[in-house]
Amino acid sequence: MERKRSRSKRSAGFSLLELLVALALVGILAALGSFGFRQWQQSLQVRSCAREVASLLRLGRSQAVASNREIRVKALPLGETPGGRPVLWLQQGNLSRGSSVWLDRPGQRVEFPARVELGLSQDCRIEAGPGYLSFNPDGSSNALYLCLQERAGTQPARRRYAVGVSHAATGRICVLRWNPATAGFE
Numbered sequence: 178m179e180r181k182r183s184r185s186k187r188s189a190g191f192s193l194l195e196l197l198v199a200l201a202l203v204g205i206l207a208a209l210g211s212f213g214f215r216q217w218q219q220s221l222q223v224r225s226c227a228r229e230v231a232s233l234l235r236l237g238r239s240q241a242v243a244s245n246r247e248i249r250v251k252a253l254p255l256g257e258t259p260g261g262r263p264v265l266w267l268q269q270g271n272l273s274r275g276s277s278v279w280l281d282r283p284g285q286r287v288e289f290p291a292r293v294e295l296g297l298s299q300d301c302r303i304e305a306g307p308g309y310l311s312f313n314p315d316g317s318s319n320a321l322y323l324c325l326q327e328r329a330g331t332q333p334a335r336r337r338y339a340v341g342v343s344h345a346a347t348g349r350i351c352v353l354r355w356n357p358a359t360a361g362f363e
Contacts, residue, residue: 222290223327227338227352229287230265230323234310234340234350236285237267241312244269247276249311252323254295254303263295264288273314294334296324301336310342318348
């Protein structure tokens with residue numbers, strides 16, 4: 178009887194080899210999960226930036242209507258300093274149309290995350306100079322898209338979102354997502 182007890186106690190546990198295999202599998206799954214999580218988190222960061230840009234454009238449009246002054250969104254695709262991140266902010270004109278003097282509106286800026294670039298049209302060209310999206314007091318606008326792209330290291334930037342005015346007459350703001358299957362924004 179004493180022999181049966183000692184055998185059952187030995188077979189109740191795990192061997193060292195079984196534990197090492199289980200730990201190796203958990204490590205591999207954790208590494209794969211962290212890679213997927215990192216990509217998901219970066220994708221979420223770009224989408225959040227696109228929503229911020231759309232929010233700033235909507236704010237500019239509503240302020241133009243409310244103040245009866247031309248409001249524009251100034252976009253610096255290469256940032257304010259060499260090597261800087263893209264920046265957007267609101268400026269108010271001195272007239273309802275054709276303003277000649279522009280004043281920055283304090284505190285209303287969007288700075289892009291490190292891996293996100295800004296192009297000034299749907300073909301996602303990055304230009305050195307500033308771009309402007311203007312809103313008039315009647316709600317109309319010039320039709321310009323801001324293209325958000327994601328850069329990963331030395332790889333070419335991937336188009337992600339286009340945020341802008343779909344109809345100049347109405348000033349309607351829309352966010353379009355890049356569809357690689359159709360090679361266009363939808």
